[in-house]
Amino acid sequence: MATLTECNLLPELLVAPRPAAWEPVRKAAETALEGQELPTTKHEDWKYTDLKSLRETHFVPGQYRKVDIKERILPEARGTRLVFVNGHFDPPCSNISALPSGVRMLRLASASEAAGALGSLATPEGSDVFTNLNTARFTDGAYIFVPKNIHVEPVLHVLFVSDQEGAQPTCSLPRLLVVLERGATLNLVEEYWGHGCTLTNSVTEVLVREGAELVHERIQRESPEAFHFSSLRARLDRDARYISRTISLGARFSRQAPHIVLADEGTELTLDGLALLGENQLADTHSFIDHTKPHGTSRQLHKAIVDGKARAVFNGRIFVRPGAQQTDAQQQSRNLLLSEEAQVDTKPELEIFADDVKCAHGAAVGQLDPEELFYLQSRGLNLSTAQNLLTYGFAADLLARIPVASLRRQLRQAVMARTNAQDLASMA
């Protein structure tokens, strides 16, 4: 078993300057790391995901460099955008000119008020090695704060760019902290994008206070050589509503680990995921939905389209604590296998300690339905067009739920390109 230092996961970053207010949580994470190792496939949580290639790559901390983000610009978020390159704040690309008054959107390093909330969800004692590595060594990130009863009109866009410079693979530790006060509402896009062989190990913490509502798109479009680890920790207070959608298109190796705590009564969670995989990509989603109080509702839909020699892993855990009566939890894992060598490992888990609940989960792995293909062919579409249309259709319902029009369009195009369905653009 390899220790962290053997894997060269960035001891250099320890000496980088940071605000003094981060020290307690940073130190605690550093201490927690001492007892932690990079997991192997012998760990139940990493059974299907071998970190061998990560272990064999030597990464150096990524430096700031100028990047062109033109194609990533969302018209809905022209004046409400923060950009980070290799973990460093990028002032020329960022633009917060249209930020409504009272709403805070800035880099963490200059948000002194954020320190207390940092690591309050991704606690060092309750986190895995990747999350703790981020907490211990991250240098900057984004902070978003919406005050009481403010409905934020524009979409907020946080873009993390990973860009390899030179021959050496680079690494970054992006961090995002989102706090919605009572009754606030927000549409947020968190996007990861990059070039070259990079390692992105991000941690996002989300606090949705009483009656607040957050719609959170999480887009992963890293380069085909990249490694991407993303930990999402969220807490929902009373009557809070949280919609989180993760779309994974890039990275050779990615792992999404959302951990959502429904901390009070009457909360509502939607946790959707789509992974589009080809060649030798691996996408792993390990989610944990924790129902702790009565009258919580959760809906999870996870889809994977797997082509080439790719592998999709899903492990969705729903936990209903004692006393969380009237919980209504539903989970679906749907997987489409397109090639002989593609592979899917899925494991939806229910652990229920309350009797008056409605919980259901389902998992399905299959291929395109021959009857549906036949139907389309009988209408004059050739076989490959029919296949592409159905494959696109499999993903389309999740994409259709994205409220940000420009992003929805972008992703539809990306999915069409990947499913060879460009010629269908006119139909979509």
Add this chain to the structure above:
Amino acid sequence: MNSSLQQVTSQEYKYGFVTDIESDSAPPGLSEDTIRFISAKKGEPDWLLAFRLKAYRHWLTMKEPAWANVHYEKPDFQKIVYYSAPKQKTPKYQSMAEVDPELIRTFEKLGVPLNEQKALAGVAVDVVFDSVSVTTTYKEKLSEVGIIFGSFSDAVREHPELVKKYLGSVVPFSDNFYAALNSAVFTDGSFCFIPKGVTCPMDLSTYFRINNKESGQFERTLIVAEEGASVNYLEGCTAPQFDTNQLHAAVVELVALDDASIKYSTVQNWYAGDKNGVGGIFNFVTKRGLCKGRNSKISWTQVETGSAITWKYPGCLLVGENSIGEFYSVALTNHQQQADTGTKMIHIGKNTKSTIISKGISAGNSSNSYRGLVKVMPKAEGARNFSQCDSMLIGAKCSANTFPYIEVQNKSAKVEHEATTSKIGEEQLFYFQQRGIPAEDAISMIINGFCKDVFRELPMEFAVEATKLLSLKLEGSVG
């Protein structure tokens, strides 16, 4: 907890009585000497002793598994008595009159139709009483059609070539911790061989019963169905009440060749410990069927209501083309019981199919987990699986968990899994009651409806027993 639930809680184990028979036991403890003692005692051939020793040496290198969702005090393997046989008054019984009358009374209490007249009830019973097969009925009638059905020891003596060929072929001694232990120290069990083209004329059945205090029971069952053969096998269990935990680590191996079918049904009602979780059986069982031939079929049906800890995953290796694996299960836990049970369906051959229907009912402080694996290997073209796992919770202190593992490596495979969790609806109960049906009966009917998909897979007499068992165990749990 309401009063009627408490009523159920205080219900004593119905089959808890101990028969006083002198045992011919090995001293407690496990070593190569113990194994040699067992082997010598049973007059086994050298190859079997070698098999045991190999398994024992491998077992020494293994760790007790900890991944299951159960919590218990690990058994002390040096305190277990690995061999105990009822003392025989003559070398071999010639007739029923010679059998220890104490023993016969036990069987009568258990309702085993031992003598000829009772056997006319239609079931041939190979009675395993504390590890040694005492008598076998209907053996002759079965041997007329070429079926070999008897104790494992007899099979080793009379058909060593068959035992040697199939022993460990489905569950190798290195399979897991408890299978290795069993392979080293198994004392007896059942052996069944259905030759080519024969449909077994009656349901075969075994009663297992753990009777000697401190004696772990390590049964070994091997069933082979040759080309075109078919058999129904029933296994029923009850055990007397004890305060120390008893370990039961059985191994069951089934082999089905071309066009053969084996149906294996179990009703398990071992002592589950008292309401505080003291005592009870540890049931760590490895059951696996090999669908070796084309169009072969293996079907597992189980009703698990007993044991303090259950750790059991009857599975099928679907190797033959078009072979079928089935798993139907009702697992009921109450008080402090813990069950981690499910199945493994490994699709290896083309067009293999599997069905999994699992119903879990938890009450009291119990924990009930379904853990299943559906694996489709790259060459399993056209594999198909359907799984349904439903859980029902009765009371706010129990838990129900579902851990289905799905691993698919072939794109033409179609795998579906569904699971739901619910409780008995107040509206359902109200409907029954306003029609004049008391709550007790209503619950019994709802539970039976919930388990119907499994019960109808059971042979008639088992279905009746299972229905009664569930009603008994859950009487008045909701109201």
